[in-house]
Amino acid sequence: MNTLILTSIEQGLIFSVLAIGVTITFKILDFADMSVEGTFPFGAFLFAKLISGGFSPLISTLLSFTFGTLAGLLTYTLNIKLRIKALLSGILTATMLYTINLRLNGKSNMGLFSYPSIYEGHEPVIVLILIILAVKMLMDAFLKTEVGYLLIATGDNETLVKSLGEDSNKYKLIGLMISNGLVALSGALMAQYQGFAEITMGTGIIVVGIASIIVGDTILRRNKLLKATTRAIMGALIYKFIGALAIDLGLAPTDLKAINAIIVIIFLTYNTFNPLKIKKADEYKVVEEAKC
Amino acid sequence: MLNIINLTKTFNPGTSYELRIFNDFNLHINKGECTGILGANGCGKTTLFNIISGVLRQEKGTVSLNGKIIDNLKENERARFIGRVHQNPSAGVSPSLTILENISLSDKKCQKFTLRKLINKQKIESYREILKTLDLGLENKLNTEVKYLSGGQRQSLSLLMATMNKPELLLLDEHTAALDPKTSRLVMEKTQELIKSYNITTMMISHNVRDAVKYSDRIIMLDKGEIILDVRSGQITEKELLNIYNSRNYGSPLQEAV
Numbered sequence: 113m114n115t116l117i118l119t120s121i122e123q124g125l126i127f128s129v130l131a132i133g134v135t136i137t138f139k140i141l142d143f144a145d146m147s148v149e150g151t152f153p154f155g156a157f158l159f160a161k162l163i164s165g166g167f168s169p170l171i172s173t174l175l176s177f178t179f180g181t182l183a184g185l186l187t188y189t190l191n192i193k194l195r196i197k198a199l200l201s202g203i204l205t206a207t208m209l210y211t212i213n214l215r216l217n218g219k220s221n222m223g224l225f226s227y228p229s230i231y232e233g234h235e236p237v238i239v240l241i242l243i244i245l246a247v248k249m250l251m252d253a254f255l256k257t258e259v260g261y262l263l264i265a266t267g268d269n270e271t272l273v274k275s276l277g278e279d280s281n282k283y284k285l286i287g288l289m290i291s292n293g294l295v296a297l298s299g300a301l302m303a304q305y306q307g308f309a310e311i312t313m314g315t316g317i318i319v320v321g322i323a324s325i326i327v328g329d330t331i332l333r334r335n336k337l338l339k340a341t342t343r344a345i346m347g348a349l350i351y352k353f354i355g356a357l358a359i360d361l362g363l364a365p366t367d368l369k370a371i372n373a374i375i376v377i378i379f380l381t382y383n384t385f386n387p388l389k390i391k392k393a394d395e396y397k398v399v400e401e402a403k404c
Numbered sequence: 405m406l407n408i409i410n411l412t413k414t415f416n417p418g419t420s421y422e423l424r425i426f427n428d429f430n431l432h433i434n435k436g437e438c439t440g441i442l443g444a445n446g447c448g449k450t451t452l453f454n455i456i457s458g459v460l461r462q463e464k465g466t467v468s469l470n471g472k473i474i475d476n477l478k479e480n481e482r483a484r485f486i487g488r489v490h491q492n493p494s495a496g497v498s499p500s501l502t503i504l505e506n507i508s509l510s511d512k513k514c515q516k517f518t519l520r521k522l523i524n525k526q527k528i529e530s531y532r533e534i535l536k537t538l539d540l541g542l543e544n545k546l547n548t549e550v551k552y553l554s555g556g557q558r559q560s561l562s563l564l565m566a567t568m569n570k571p572e573l574l575l576l577d578e579h580t581a582a583l584d585p586k587t588s589r590l591v592m593e594k595t596q597e598l599i600k601s602y603n604i605t606t607m608m609i610s611h612n613v614r615d616a617v618k619y620s621d622r623i624i625m626l627d628k629g630e631i632i633l634d635v636r637s638g639q640i641t642e643k644e645l646l647n648i649y650n651s652r653n654y655g656s657p658l659q660e661a662v
Contacts, residue, residue: 258517261501261509268498274480275488275496275566277514 118237120356121349125240126301127320128348129247131328133294134321135344140255141267141287146202148321149314150209151183151292155299156309157216160224164217169230173300180296183209184288192281206314213311220311229304236305243301247294248341254290255340263287295321316369323376324348330379351375405605406433406456406573411465413451413629425451426629429465433573438599438606440620440637442613442645444652448629449609453575456607458482469573484514487571487604489562489579496562499551503542503561506550507531510565538564538594556587560594567598574599576608580615588612592619613645627652 130152137145155176162172183205190201214220231239254260266273266283273280303309328347332338351372358371411429416422425448433439441449454460456467458479466473474482489496497506508522508531528546535543538560542553550558559579567574576595580588596619599606610616616623617637625633625648633648 254519256521256523257519258509258512258522259519261505261522262517264501265498265509268500269495271490271495272498272509275483276509276512277480277483278517279478279480 116356116360117353120352122237122240122305123302124349124352125237125244125345126298126305127324127352128244128345129301130295130298130317130321131324131344131348132247132251132341133291133298134318135325135340136263136287136291136294138322139267139325139340140264141284141291143267143284143288144199144202145184145187145288145291146199146318147183147187147205147209147292148202148295148318149316150206150213151180151295151314152299152302152317153213153309153311153314154183154209155180155296156303156313157213157222158296159300159303160222160309161216163224163227163229164222169228169232169304173230173297173304176300177293177297180299181289181293183296184290184292185285187292188281188285188288192284210311217309221308222310223308224303225307230301231304240301244345247297248345251341252339259283259286319372319376320348320351323351323372323379326376326379326383327351330383333383405435405437405470406431406607407466407468408432408456409466409468411455411462411467413455413460413462417463424629426462426465429629429631431624431631433605433607434622435605436603437621438596438608438619440616440623441607441609441626442611442616442623442633442649443626447626449626450577452626453488453577453607453609456573457486457488457575485572486575487566487569487573488575488577489559489566491578491581493555493558493562493582496566497550497558500549502547502549503535503553504528504531504546506561506565507535507568510568513569534564534568537597539590554587556583556591559583559587559591563591563595563598567602567604570602571604574604574606576606576610578609578611581611595619613642613649617642617645 130148134145134148137143158176158179159172162175163169167175186208187201187205190196190204191198196204255264262273262276262278263283263286265276266280266287270280273283299313302313324344324347326347327350328343328345331343331346331350354375355368355371359365359368363371408429408431411426411431412424413426414422414424431452441452443449451460455462458474458477458481462475466475468474469485498509501509504523508524508527511527511531512522532543532546535546540557540560542557542561545553550561553561559582563579579595580591583591592615598604608616608620617640620637623633623635623637623640623645624631625645
């Protein structure tokens with residue numbers, strides 16, 4: 113049980129970097145960026161390439177973020193410059209990244225046990241908490257700057273951004289690049305954590321990101337002071353934790369995907385559930401019965 | 405001030421839906437004047453505004469502002485000297501940001517946006533003062549998200565934000581059409597105050613003949629992309645304008661306003 117809780121916290125922390133990245137595109141920019149499916153393993157394979165090339169684990173991780181931003185640049189180019197719809201642009205980027213990921217190391221599965229990792233010599237959970245705190249604080253600070261607010265305004269109302277004399281596309285580019293960088297960083301952290309990079313590790317990853325946002329938005333939804341980044345982190349942790357709990361209760365690991373989907377369904381239903389409506393219907397029933 | 409020469413604009417050129425909305429259209433707007441623009445739907449009022457503010461490009465003709473040709477400037481580059489208030493109260497604000505954040509953004513309008521903090525605590529008092537002039541109690545709601553404001557409050561805020569950097573030309577695109585009669589009058593009066601105190605040249609689209617006569621210095625009526633009436637507002641009465649409206653079968657917009 114204890115190791116299970118620890119594992120789910122550690123994985124939740126890794127996925128919260130992804131969730132913050134997805135928050136920028138899906139929630140702040142209102143841009144359904146599907147490239148995440150390719151960017152997550154891209155980060156893992158980039159890390160594998162760099163670490164096997166002799167770079168230190170820290171440099172490799174940071175460079176995975178840097179190169180990951182290029183995926184955002186690609187999606188931006190497809191969407192804004194070539195005028196392909198946002199959803200399709202992301203899917204095309206993810207498809208292209210599939211090949212790039214395979215080409216990067218020449219194989220679809222690469223073990224990393226023989227290389228050093230940033231967790232070495234420390235408790236992984238401590239390292240991860242430090243990384244997530246750094247990401248969260250940087251992100252919060254960025255969203256309070258002039259550029260950060262324009263990023264929010266771009267997702268809200270592009271006409272306003274243009275009327276402020278700014279090119280709203282510039283802010284889409286900034287958002288997409290940061291988002292994809294964070295997702296790649298999350299992939300690099302995951303590869304080091306599990307000890308291998310694998311081509312299928314991105315499959316369905318967008319669901320994890322969106323689920324984290326939904327769960328994070330549902331809990332304490334009346335609390336206005338909770339920042340979007342905090343919600344994303346809490347969402348990722350809770351989402352991962354419920355899944356782990358289900359397995360601990362005796363469900364097979366093969367059931368995990370179905371459990372994950374059910375978690376999302378429960379949280380979505382809870383959001384649209386209106387107790388007042390039910391109450392009204394009940395009162396109605398009482399009146400109807402009285403009439404009889 | 406604003407000079408439009410030989411403007412030609414066609415929608416969907418080369419298709420069976422081709423629609424030539426302007427053909428060698430000319431218009432000159434004088435500095436410091438408020439020009440009311442009337443006309444039925446589809447006569448080209450909004451298209452004219454879209455061309456002036458750079459949302460649409462014309463095929464032929466030039467638009468110049470204070471002697472400078474602005475044809476090659478993008479929409480966001482023209483924002484430096486052209487302000488615009490839309491019919492939809494949400495179009496001029498960022499709904500998920502607070503009043504303070506919206507005002508702070510528009511205060512930085514056309515300056516360089518950097519990685520410095522947006523909210524400047526020293527400026528909050530001056531923003532409060534500006535909001536006080538609106539008389540809507542917004543100065544006490546600085547931290548309220550704009551999406552929780554009413555349409556009238558939002559439109560007043562948009563107006564304030566559009567005029568904050570004192571643009572050379574202000575385009576009002578039926579900016580009171582979505583508001584109830586009372587709020588619409590309040591916003592209209594606020595508009596006049598702002599225009600007069602900053603001496604902004606204004607073009608105002610309106611379907612309300614009474615407003616047009618009352619608030620503009622000059623009235624232009626468009627029909628199928630042509631100017632069919634161009635008078636000083638003192639030279640024409642509400643009734644005469646209405647007669648023109650009726651004779652052209654636009655219906656009488658005043659009946660609903662009364």
